[in-house]
Amino acid sequence: SQQGEEDPQALSIQEGENATMNCSYKTSINNLQWYRQNSGRGLVHLILIRSNEREKHSGRLRVTLDTSKKSSSLLITASRAADTASYFCATALSGGYNKLIFGAGTRLAVHP
Amino acid sequence: DTGVSQDPRHKITKRGQNVTFRCDPISEHNRLYWYRQTLGQGPEFLTYFQNEAQLEKSRLLSDRFSAERPKGSFSTLEIQRTEQGDSAMYLCASSLTGQVNYGYTFGSGTRLTVV
Numbered sequence: 001s002q003q004g005e006e007d008p009q010a011l012s013i014q015e016g017e018n019a020t021m022n023c024s025y026k027t028s029i030n031n032l033q034w035y036r037q038n039s040g041r042g043l044v045h046l047i048l049i050r051s052n053e054r055e056k057h058s059g060r061l062r063v064t065l066d067t068s069k070k071s072s073s074l075l076i077t078a079s080r081a082a083d084t085a086s087y088f089c090a091t092a093l094s095g096g097y098n099k100l101i102f103g104a105g106t107r108l109a110v111h112p
Numbered sequence: 113d114t115g116v117s118q119d120p121r122h123k124i125t126k127r128g129q130n131v132t133f134r135c136d137p138i139s140e141h142n143r144l145y146w147y148r149q150t151l152g153q154g155p156e157f158l159t160y161f162q163n164e165a166q167l168e169k170s171r172l173l174s175d176r177f178s179a180e181r182p183k184g185s186f187s188t189l190e191i192q193r194t195e196q197g198d199s200a201m202y203l204c205a206s207s208l209t210g211q212v213n214y215g216y217t218f219g220s221g222t223r224l225t226v227v
Contacts (some may be wrong), residue, residue, distance in 0.1 A: 048214070050213065090154075097209075100169070104154045
């Protein structure tokens with residue numbers, strides 16, 4: 001089963017624009033992570049935000065977390081064609097070993 | 113050590129045949145995970161090892177699937193009597209206990225096509 005649900009399912013923008021993807025989840029979490037996947041490849045870890053954090057930055061990435069609404073957003077600023085990929089949020093459940101549950105992803109296309 | 117390695121990258125098999133995939137995690141990582149991903153979907157959890165012990169197996173995993181991690185190093189995932197519905201990308205990932213603020217490191221996956 002998949003806990004996280006991303007919105008939108010697909011996003012098409014021009015280079016230089018910002019891209020925002022949202023993720024909602026259902027149960028208590030330890031942390032929430034975002035991954036990128038280029039077509040036919042494995043996933044690459046982008047950023048992790050812990051349940052007691054509200055915002056985190058890494059380069060052109062900005063992640064927010066609202067545990068009261070059980071939602072997160074990923075903002076990519078000044079997008080580039082190389083950002084074209086699928087983006088997945090993954091929640092590490094409370095307790096246990098931080099098992100990751102992935103959503104269905106947002107497919108981002110950045111046009112030159 | 114250049115990351116998580118998976119072999120083969122692609123596998124085409126006839127329905128009913130058995131297949132085995134291999135995963136070599138990052139050497140110091142004691143946790144290893146298998147996921148399955150179908151087109152347009154996110155990865156779906158299959159099973160988890162801590163060292164050589166298989167600690168969790170998805171209820172969605174049929175008895176035709178088995179995974180091992182002898183000596184807590186590499187892992188194998190075997191699918192017996194393959195069915196067309198098994199066609200998917202099989203992803204392996206690893207992590208280290210205590211590094212909860214780091215994500216998983218994924219391999220490039222094995223794409224299985226059952227014909």
